[in-house]
Every structure is written in C-alpha cells, then in structure tokens.
Amino acid sequence: EVHLVESGGGLVQPGRSLRISCTASGFTFGDYGMGWVRQAPGEGLEWVGIIRRKTFGATTQYAASVRGRFTISRDDSKSTTYLQMNSLKTEDTAVYFCTRERDNFDSSYAYWGQGTLVTVSS
Amino acid sequence: DTQMTQSPSTLSASVGDRVAITCRASQSITKWLAWYQQKPGKAPKLLICKASDLESGVPSRFSGSGFGTEFTLTISGLQPDDFATYYCQQYNTYPWTFGQGTKVEIK
Numbered sequence: 257e258v259h260l261v262e263s264g265g266g267l268v269q270p271g272r273s274l275r276i277s278c279t280a281s282g283f284t285f286g287d288y289g290m291g292w293v294r295q296a297p298g299e300g301l302e303w304v305g306i307i308r309r310k311t312f313g314a315t316t317q318y319a320a321s322v323r324g325r326f327t328i329s330r331d332d333s334k335s336t337t338y339l340q341m342n343s344l345k346t347e348d349t350a351v352y353f354c355t356r357e358r359d360n361f362d363s364s365y366a367y368w369g370q371g372t373l374v375t376v377s378s
Numbered sequence: 379d380t381q382m383t384q385s386p387s388t389l390s391a392s393v394g395d396r397v398a399i400t401c402r403a404s405q406s407i408t409k410w411l412a413w414y415q416q417k418p419g420k421a422p423k424l425l426i427c428k429a430s431d432l433e434s435g436v437p438s439r440f441s442g443s444g445f446g447t448e449f450t451l452t453i454s455g456l457q458p459d460d461f462a463t464y465y466c467q468q469y470n471t472y473p474w475t476f477g478q479g480t481k482v483e484i485k
C-alpha cells in the first residue's frame with residue numbers, strides 16, 4: 257500500500273527558510289514523479305511544483321508564486337522528496353500536501369500525504 | 379498559465395439528485411484533466427483522470443466527460459457521502475492549475 261508522510265512543518269518568521277520532507281513507502285520511489293500541492297486556510301488547492309523521476313532527469317517545474325524561492329529535490333535512496341522554502345511570506349501559510357503521480361502514463365495525483373501545516377508569521 | 383474556471387461555486391442538492399459540475403480551461407488541455415473530491419480536514423481523493431477514466435474503487439455514479447476546454451463531472455444519484463468539495467485540475471501544460479472548487483451542500 258502506498259503511503260506518503262510529510263514532516264517538518266511549523267511556525268516560521270517571514271523571510272526565513274524551512275524545509276519539509278515527504279517519505280514514501282509501498283512502491284519503488286525512483287520510478288515515479290512526485291509533487292507538492294498546498295492549501296491556505298479556508299481556500300482551494302494550489303499546485304506548487306513537481307520533480308520528475310531520474311530517468312527523466314529529475315527535472316522540476318514550479319508555480320509562478322514560488323519560482324525562485326522554493327526548490328524541490330529528491331533522494332531516491334531514502335524514498336524522500338523535499339521542499340526547500342526560502343524567503344517565506346505570510347501568504348505561504350498553508351497545509352502542504354505531498355503527492356505521487358498515478359503511473360508512468362498519467363500524471364494526475366492518485367496518492368496524497370496527510371499534509372503538514374506551515375505557518376509564516378512574526 | 380492555463381486558467382481553470384469551475385461552476386457553480388456552490389451547489390445545493392438532495393440525496394438521489396443528479397448533479398453536474400463544469401470546468402472550463404482558458405486554452406485547450408486535450409484530455410489531461412483530473413477531478414478530485416475533498417472533505418474537511420482530509421487530503422483530496424482522485425476520482426477521474428484523463429477527463430473520463432474512473433479511478434479504481436470510485437463508485438460508478440461518478441462520471442466525467444469533455445475534451446479540449448469544456449469538461450463536466452456528473453454524479454448520478456447523490457449519496458450522503460458525496461457532500462464535499464470538488465476540484466478540477468489540468469495537467470497538460472505547466473504550471474498545472476486547479477479550479478477554484480465546487481462545494482456540494484445538502485439542500
């Protein structure tokens with residue numbers, strides 16, 4: 257069974273950095289692209305970015321709202337993907353969900369973690 | 379960016395009703411559209427991928443249709459467990475984008 261578990265969320269001051277992690281189990285991590293989606297309190301879903309699997313160069317794509325500030329990486333040996341968030345703003349406050357693409361032919365998000373809350377506030 | 383516009387934003391319906399949610403893309407996304415269901419405090423759940431492919435384990439009362447820029451999620455015979463918020467998402471062109479959501483409420 258696929259499991260995705262996020263960790264590392266918490267309270268951080270504006271302008272500071274935070275790294276959150278997502279550790280996966282139940283599948284061969286290196287065979288799949290992974291993504292991040294966030295949801296501000298009371299708001300809808302916002303796509304943050306993705307990292308493709310290494311056979312596709314482990315390339316990344318980001319939403320305009322985080323490009324240049326956030327970096328997604330992966331460590332296949334640890335079945336973990338990371339979201340490094342720099343220069344945090346109050347509007348980055350959200351629950352951050354880790355996601356896995358459905359399969360090698362469809363990149364919709366069939367699997368989600370439970371989410372980790374990041375609060376940016378002074 | 380490809381904008382996704384859902385309508386309505388809120389839908390009031392009764393158990394047993396047939397309901398439809400529309401999602402419009404600002405440019406063609408061919409078939410690369412997913413529908414998700416989210417309940418309060420929970421992660422979203424994939425219902426439909428590639429516009430009309432029902433995800434394994436999802437009840438057959440859910441169906442999706444459309445291609446290009448116009449898509450519809452239909453629930454035939456609303457059940458108590460279906461009262462939730464529904465989102466469409468395009469994954470044709472980066473950055474991928476979600477619709478703003480449709481909340482299905484009990485009438």
